[in-house]
Amino acid sequence: MTSDQFRPVVAIEVTGLLGVPFPPNIDTKLLADVGAGSEITFRRGAFPSRFVGEPVWEECGEHRERWAFLGQGSSWVKSLLGRDVDVVWASRYQEYVNTYFGAALGLPELPVAARDDGRFHTTEADWKASQLSIDDYADRPLLWVNDELTTAGRHLLERYRKPAMRALTCSKYIPDSASNGDVQFMSDWLELTQSPSGQGELRRQRARFTNARRRRGFSTERMHREWVLVRTRLEYVVDFRSGLAAPLAAYAVDHAGELDVRVVAQIREEWGLAFDPPAEELLPLLSI
Known part of the structure; x- marks a missing residue:
């Protein structure tokens, strides 16, 4: 076993x-x-x-x-x-x-x-x-x-x-x-x-998403403005209960010009809700 x-x-x-x-x-x-x-x-x-x-019970x-x-x-x-x-x-x-x-x-x-x-x-x-x-x-x-x-x-x-x-x-x-x-x-x-290899991949994915989510500052003021811009754009389309906008915006800033729809889908699965748009619709909103 x-x-x-x-x-x-x-x-x-x-x-x-x-x-x-x-x-x-x-x-x-x-x-x-x-x-x-x-x-x-x-x-x-x-x-x-x-x-x-509690339902309405019958006499029995x-x-x-x-x-x-x-x-x-x-x-x-x-x-x-x-x-x-x-x-x-x-x-x-x-x-x-x-x-x-x-x-x-x-x-x-x-x-x-x-x-x-x-x-x-x-x-x-x-x-x-x-x-x-x-x-x-x-x-x-x-x-x-x-x-x-x-x-x-x-x-x-x-x-x-x-x-x-x-x-x-x-x-x-x-x-x-x-x-x-x-x-x-x-x-x-x-x-x-x-x-072991599969768990290692999950831990690497977690580390990448956590690092993006925890970043509170950016190396330049321009990168911070870009993050706010993308996050605000996403907040108009994702469900109001979703936690998806911030980590997706961080990914967009960190990987400008090399966005991968598969990574967008992974972030959506971890932080999004069923009512959020699919990764293919979210991808164009991440452009900077």
Whole structure:
């Protein structure tokens, strides 16, 4: 078996990557057009205490919801179970996630990483990030897949993780369903974490981006003005919650005349959100 150092952990949420609940008034004739559906029966005595709104219970103490389970995400998760990858739940459904969703998704019982009730955390992202940084996951590569993930949530996870492991930490935002591009990106990242050379490349990428991000001064006043100009230009097009503008502007100033769309795509994956423009549209905005 591969050493834990090269055996990554993938922490997943149900909603987004794996499925979505149908609105209660949807026409059931539409279910076949959306994906495989399954009715989930929640019970009042086994329901999460935070981060999920409590439903209106029937007299018997049950609540039924119709969910669509999306094949791309669940197929990818199942493929990971046959490799040297540990898949764990980091779900707002807490310890009940296996009870309600495991069988419906055709998944075996998976470890639950987000275990406590979250009473000491103000946000769901903080609650999950704090627990993904301890115990069995502290010294291993970690991919966090979540349906509600802001720049602040990404930074929380990095802050909680050991400094030496931050280059081997990736947060992926999937709000509704996993695209082919999402699956390819996550698979490629996991492959890099499973070898010394791959981890070395991730650490070099991290060092390059960190150096650009941390620079507060520039060698000339002109370079600083150029950085402000590009950053302002980007802030008009990226999502208002995104952390993408500043590191992309730093890259533009540092590599004027030799910009690489592949590097732009990497920076976008690390600092951007799903709503941000693709790398091909961002590249022309970086010209100085």
